[in-house]
Amino acid sequence: xxxxxxxxxxxxxxxxxxxxxxxxxxxxxxxxxxxxxxxxxxxxxxxxxxxxxxxxxxxxxxxxxxxxxxxxxxxxxxxxxxxxxxxxxxxxxxxxxxxxxxxxxxxxxxxxxxxxxxxxxxxxxxxxxxxxxxxxxxxxxxxxxxxxxxxxxxxxxxxxxxxxxxxxxxxxxxxxxxxxxxxxxxxxxxxxxxxxxxxxxxxxxxxxxxxxxx
Numbered sequence: 001x002x003x004x005x006x007x008x009x010x011x012x013x014x015x016x017x018x019x020x021x022x023x024x025x026x027x028x029x030x031x032x033x034x035x036x037x038x039x040x041x042x043x044x045x046x047x048x049x050x051x052x053x054x055x056x057x058x059x060x061x062x063x064x065x066x067x068x069x070x071x072x073x074x075x076x077x078x079x080x081x082x083x084x085x086x087x088x089x090x091x092x093x094x095x096x097x098x099x100x101x102x103x104x105x106x107x108x109x110x111x112x113x114x115x116x117x118x119x120x121x122x123x124x125x126x127x128x129x130x131x132x133x134x135x136x137x138x139x140x141x142x143x144x145x146x147x148x149x150x151x152x153x154x155x156x157x158x159x160x161x162x163x164x165x166x167x168x169x170x171x172x173x174x175x176x177x178x179x180x181x182x183x184x185x186x187x188x189x190x191x192x193x194x195x196x197x198x199x200x201x202x203x204x205x206x207x208x209x210x211x212x213x214x
Contacts (some may be wrong), residue, residue, distance in 0.1 A: 001025045026089040033083060036098040040190075042076035047097055052085025061199035062099075077101050105132050105168040105178040115185045116156045125164050125182065126151040137165040140186055159188045 029052040039045050047063075048070050055064045062075035073081065082096040093101055111125040122144065127134065128172045129150045136143055136152050140162025146152035156162055162184040169177035 001027075010068070026091050028093045029085045029087040029135050031083065031085045031093050031095040031097040034097045036100070038100050039075070040075075040105050040174050041101050042074075043174075043176075044072050045099065047081060047083075047099075048072050049085060049095070050092070053088045054086045054183050055083055056080055057083045063185045070186065073099055075099055076103055102170070102174065102176050104176045105130070105170065107132075107134075107166050107168040107178055109164060109166055109180050109181045109182040111182065112168050113184070114182065115187065116162075118156060118159055118186055118188050121153075121155050123154045123156065124151060125154065127166055127168070127180075130168070131171055132168040133171055135167045135169075137164040137167075139165075140184070156184070156186050158186045159204055160186060162186050 003023045003025060004020055005023065006018060008016055010016045010017050010175075031049055034047045037045060043205060047057070050069065055069055057063055057071055059079070060066050062073055062079055063081070064072045064074075071190045073079075078100045079096070080096050080098045082094060083093045084092055086092045088198070098210070107127045109125055109127060111123075113123045113125070117124055123193060127150050127213045134148055138148055138152075138154055140160075141154050141156040142160030144153045144155050154164075164184065165179065165184045166181075167177055167179045169175050
């Protein structure tokens, strides 16, 4: 938009003259910025802005680059990122986007059963009760009951090392998750010792365990 300003000048003799100047009024850039967003801690997201020729984002911390239209953001804490957009005419506008950082769940497997016998049943492993979604996985054995709950019971079928995994995720978007694992030593079944075989053959009561060391 052009605006014309006219000025009238008068000297001491009361003589007048006129002059004028045109001023061009350029519009401010209208910035179109990403919507506010929830982000899991340690994740990243691409921010975006349009509507200007050049951009500067701030603060720089948590951004891979500050002078582009689509920087990647990976803040460690909730941050309100501001962006200044400048048009080709030199006019500037500012807008912002809030990136709210959500902490990931930190599950911890609770159990004293880190040494078990092969083919042992009903060993219990648990995590603290919470509203988070839970998924268990067992290597070297099977889950008997409790999948998707805070407590499982297992059947160990392996012969060396087993492992239990738990993944917890928030029940609402952005579904941030965390995990934990526990190593379990599985002792193999051993053949009955000589004393047990003789006692059994002669119907003699004995306290000797068939599975030695278990």
